[in-house]
Amino acid sequence: MHEEEGGSNISTSMMLKRLFLLLGISLTVTIVGYNTILDIKQSVACSVFIAIILGTLFFWSFRLAIAFIGLAVLIFTHSLNIPKFVESAALPVILFLVGMMIVVGALRDLGFFTWVVQMIVSMPKISARKFIATTAVASALLACAVDEVTSIIFISTLIFQVCDRLKLNPSPYIIICVLCTNVGSAGTMMGNPVGIFVGTRAGLTFEDFMIWSFPIMLVCLMACIVTTLLYYRKDLDEFDEKLKDRLSRDLGLAPKIDVPYKQGLVVLILTVLFIASHHQLEKLLSLEKNSILLIAPLICSGLIMLFKHDRARYYVEREVDWWTLLFFMLLFAIAGTLEHTHVTSLMAEKFSTVCGASQLTLIPLIMFVSAIGSAFVDNVIFVAAFCPIIEELSSSVNVFPLWWALLFGACLGGNITMIGSTANIVALGMLEKRAKTHIRFFEWLKIGVLSAIVTLLIAWVLIVGLRVEAT
Amino acid sequence: MESKKLQFHDFVAVGNVLCGLKSRESFGAISELSSVLCSNNAGLDSSEIASLVIEREKLFPTVIAPGLAVPRARIEEINSPLVAIGTSREGIDFKDGGAPVKIVIFVLTPKSDPSIHLQLLSALARDFSDTALFEKMSQSRSPSELLEAFGSHSLEKIPDYLTARDIMRKNGLLTLSESNTLSDAIRIFATQGIFDIPIVDEDKDIRGMISMEDVMRLSLPEHLLWMDDLSPILRFQPFAELLKNEKETKITDIMREDFVSVDVSVPAVQVAKIFIVKKVRLIIVTESGKLAGTVRLQEFIRKFFWE
Numbered sequence: 001m002h003e004e005e006g007g008s009n010i011s012t013s014m015m016l017k018r019l020f021l022l023l024g025i026s027l028t029v030t031i032v033g034y035n036t037i038l039d040i041k042q043s044v045a046c047s048v049f050i051a052i053i054l055g056t057l058f059f060w061s062f063r064l065a066i067a068f069i070g071l072a073v074l075i076f077t078h079s080l081n082i083p084k085f086v087e088s089a090a091l092p093v094i095l096f097l098v099g100m101m102i103v104v105g106a107l108r109d110l111g112f113f114t115w116v117v118q119m120i121v122s123m124p125k126i127s128a129r130k131f132i133a134t135t136a137v138a139s140a141l142l143a144c145a146v147d148e149v150t151s152i153i154f155i156s157t158l159i160f161q162v163c164d165r166l167k168l169n170p171s172p173y174i175i176i177c178v179l180c181t182n183v184g185s186a187g188t189m190m191g192n193p194v195g196i197f198v199g200t201r202a203g204l205t206f207e208d209f210m211i212w213s214f215p216i217m218l219v220c221l222m223a224c225i226v227t228t229l230l231y232y233r234k235d236l237d238e239f240d241e242k243l244k245d246r247l248s249r250d251l252g253l254a255p256k257i258d259v260p261y262k263q264g265l266v267v268l269i270l271t272v273l274f275i276a277s278h279h280q281l282e283k284l285l286s287l288e289k290n291s292i293l294l295i296a297p298l299i300c301s302g303l304i305m306l307f308k309h310d311r312a313r314y315y316v317e318r319e320v321d322w323w324t325l326l327f328f329m330l331l332f333a334i335a336g337t338l339e340h341t342h343v344t345s346l347m348a349e350k351f352s353t354v355c356g357a358s359q360l361t362l363i364p365l366i367m368f369v370s371a372i373g374s375a376f377v378d379n380v381i382f383v384a385a386f387c388p389i390i391e392e393l394s395s396s397v398n399v400f401p402l403w404w405a406l407l408f409g410a411c412l413g414g415n416i417t418m419i420g421s422t423a424n425i426v427a428l429g430m431l432e433k434r435a436k437t438h439i440r441f442f443e444w445l446k447i448g449v450l451s452a453i454v455t456l457l458i459a460w461v462l463i464v465g466l467r468v469e470a471t
Numbered sequence: 472m473e474s475k476k477l478q479f480h481d482f483v484a485v486g487n488v489l490c491g492l493k494s495r496e497s498f499g500a501i502s503e504l505s506s507v508l509c510s511n512n513a514g515l516d517s518s519e520i521a522s523l524v525i526e527r528e529k530l531f532p533t534v535i536a537p538g539l540a541v542p543r544a545r546i547e548e549i550n551s552p553l554v555a556i557g558t559s560r561e562g563i564d565f566k567d568g569g570a571p572v573k574i575v576i577f578v579l580t581p582k583s584d585p586s587i588h589l590q591l592l593s594a595l596a597r598d599f600s601d602t603a604l605f606e607k608m609s610q611s612r613s614p615s616e617l618l619e620a621f622g623s624h625s626l627e628k629i630p631d632y633l634t635a636r637d638i639m640r641k642n643g644l645l646t647l648s649e650s651n652t653l654s655d656a657i658r659i660f661a662t663q664g665i666f667d668i669p670i671v672d673e674d675k676d677i678r679g680m681i682s683m684e685d686v687m688r689l690s691l692p693e694h695l696l697w698m699d700d701l702s703p704i705l706r707f708q709p710f711a712e713l714l715k716n717e718k719e720t721k722i723t724d725i726m727r728e729d730f731v732s733v734d735v736s737v738p739a740v741q742v743a744k745i746f747i748v749k750k751v752r753l754i755i756v757t758e759s760g761k762l763a764g765t766v767r768l769q770e771f772i773r774k775f776f777w778e
C-alpha cells in the first residue's frame with residue numbers, strides 16, 4: 001500500500017560525486033573528532049550516523065542499503081555489539097507500528113477509508129474552501145488516529161479523484177493536505193513514528209499526549225488551514241468556479257452510494273480506546289508503564305487476524321511497510337550507538353554550557369534545531385539522536401516540556417521542505433505517478449516555510465504557556 | 472540452420488509455378504495449386520491437403536497485401552517447406568472484401584518446425600513491400616520468367632528468429648485519436664470483440680491506450696476499490712453519470728499512459744514473456760517510437776499454435 005518513490009533518475013557521475021561527498025564528510029568528522037574531543041569509538045559512531053543522514057539525503061532509495069552497511073561498520077569497529085544493537089533497536093516501537101499497519105489494512109478492507117472519502121465528496125452545499133478545509137481536517141485527524149503516511153495516501157486519492165473530475169491541477173490541494181497531515185501527526189503518539197518513539201523514551205502516556213500535544217495540534221491545524229487557504233486563494237477561486245459549473249450541470253463529484261462503515265468504525269474506535277486506556281489498565285494490573293500501550297495494537301491486530309484469517313497473511317506481507325520499519329530499526333540502533341559511546345552526553349554537556357539550563361531558552365532552541373534538522377533529513381533520524389541528549393539534560397532541568405518542543409519541532413519542521421517528512425515524499429510520488437506533475441523545490445519551500453513558521457510560533461507560545469500551568 | 476542463407480524464392484521450383492490459374496475463385500485456385508504440388512511430390516494426397524487449406528481459408532482469408540494471397544497449412548508428411556505459385560490476369564475472389572487476387576502463393580510447412588511458416592511469411596511480406604516485384608510477377612508469362620523476376624527482386628533472407636515485426640498486425644489497425652470520445656470507445660468495445668484500443672495522433676505517436684477495464688473503472692471510483700468486499704453495497708447506480716456525458720467525455724480523460732510497447736526488433740519470445748508477466752492482451756509495436764503495429768494475444772496464439 002505504501003508507495004515508494006522509485007529510484008530518482010540521477011546520472012552516474014552525479015551519484016559518484018555525492019558518494020565522494022558523503023564519504024568525505026563522514027571521514028572528516030571521524031578524523032576531526034578523533035583529534036579533538038572524541039575517542040575512536042565515538043568518532044566512528046558519529047561518522048556512521050552522519051553517513052546515514054547524508055545517505056538518506058543524497059540517495060533516498062538506497063537508504064536501507066546504507067543503514068545495513070553502516071551497522072556492519074559499527075560492529076566491526078567495536079562501537080556496537082549485538083546485545084546493544086538489540087537493546088537500542090526499539091523493537092516495541094517497531095511492533096507497535098506493525099500492529100497499527102495491520103489495523104489499517106483491516107480498516108481499508110472494511111471500508112472505513114472509503115466511507116470517509118465518500119462522506120467528504122458527498123457533503124451537502126459543497127464549495128471549494130469547505131471541501132479543502134474538511135479534507136485538511138480529515139487528513140490531520142486520520143493522521144492522529146492511524147498514521148500520517150496512511151492518511152496522506154487515502155486523502156491524496158480523494159484529491160486526485162475530485163481534481164480529475166474538475167480538470168484541475170491537484171498540486172496546491174495536495175500541498176495543503178500534506179502540510180495539515182504533518183501538523184496532525186503531532187497530535188497523538190500514533191500520528192508519527194516520532195510520537196511513539198518520544199513517548200516510549202520519555203515515558204509519556206496517551207493521556208499526556210491528549211492533554212499536551214492534541215490541543216496544541218488543533219490550534220496549529222486551524223492556523224495552518226487558514227494560512228494555506230489564503231496562500232492558495234486564486235487556485236481555490238478557480239476550483240470554486242469549476243465546481244459550480246459541474247454542479248449546475250447536475251453532475252456530482254462521485255456516484256452516490258451508501259458505504260457500509262459500521263464495522264470499520266467499530267474496529268477503529270475500539271483500537272483507539274484500547275490504546276487510550278493503556279495507562280489506567282497498567283495501573284489497574286500493576287504493569288510497567290507503557291507496556292500495554294506498546295502491545296495494544298498487537299492485540300487488536302491479533303484479533304483482526306483471527307477474524308479475518310484468510311486475509312491475515314495479506315495484511316502482514318503487504319500492508320506492513322517492512323522496508324521502512326527495517327530502516328527505522330537500524331536507525332534507532334545506530335542512534336543508540338551515539339548514546340552507548342557517550343557522544344550524546346558530550347553533546348548535552350555542550351548544549352547546556354552554551355545555552356544554559358533554562359527551559360525558556362531550551363524550548364525554542366530545541367524546537368528550532370529539530371525543525372531545521374527534520375526539514376532536511378527524516379525526522380525519525382533526528383529525533384532518535386536527540387532523545388538521549390534530552391535525557392542527559394534531565395539531570396539539570398525539568399525536561400518534560402522539552403519533549404513536546406522536540407515533538408512539535410520535528411513534526412512541524414517536516415513541512416519546511418518537500419523532503420521533510422515521509423508523508424511529503426509519499427504524496428509527491430503519487431502526484432508524479434497520477435497527475436504527472438512535479439512540484440519545484442522552491443514552490444514548496446515558500447508555503448512550507450510560511451506554514452512552519454506560523455505553526456511553530458503557535459506551538460512555542462502554547463508549550464511555554466501550558467508549562468506555567470503545569471508547574 | 473540452413474534457412475540462414477535462404478531466401479523465399481529458393482523454395483520455389485519451376486515445376487511448381489502456374490502462370491494463368493483457371494479458377495476465378497479462391498477454393499478452386501487452392502485446389503489447382505495443391506494438385507500441382509502433389510503431382511511433383513510423391514506421397515501427398517492432393518484433395519486432403521486442398522481441403523485442409525480451404526478449411527483454414529474459410530476461417531481467416533490469407534490475403535496479406537492487396538492482390539496477394541498466401542493460403543497455407545502445416546502438415547506432418549513433409550520435412551521442409553513446399554511452395555507453389557499461381558498467377559491470374561483476371562484476378563481471383565478471395566472473399567476478403569478486397570481487390571481481386573493476382574498472385575497466390577501456396578505454402579505447406581512441416582509440423583515439426585512450427586514457426587517456419589511465420590519466418591517464411593515474414594520474408595515474403597518484406598519482399599512484396601516492393602510493389603515493383605508484384606507488378607513484374609503478375610505480368611510474367613512463363614514460370615521461368617516469374618522465378619527470374621522473383622529472384623532478382625527478392626533480397627530478404629528468411630530470418631533466423633521471429634521478431635515483433637514478424638508477428639504484429641500492420642494493416643487495418645484499430646486506433647482512436649485524442650479527439651474521439653468515450654462513446655466511440657464504448658461502441659467498439661461493445662460490438663467488435665476488441666479489448667484494448669491504442670490512442671495515436673496524426674504523427675503516429677502513441678498517446679495512450681484505453682481498455683474495457685478503464686470504462687469499468689470510470690464507474691467505480693478508486694476509493695471503492697479499497698474495500699475487500701463490495702457486496703454490502705446493493706444499490707449502486709454508477710452508470711447514470713457515465714451515460715449522461717459519454718459523448719462529451721474525451722478519450723484523453725480516460726486513457727492510460729502506462730501501455731506496454733516493444734520495438735519491432737524485439738524477439739518473439741520476449742513478446743510472449745511480456746504477455747505472461749505484464750498480464751496484457753495487447754502489445755503496441757513501435758519503430759523509432761512511432762506506432763508500427765500491434766500484437767494481440769489472440770493473434771499471437773493463433774499464429775503460433777493454430778495456423
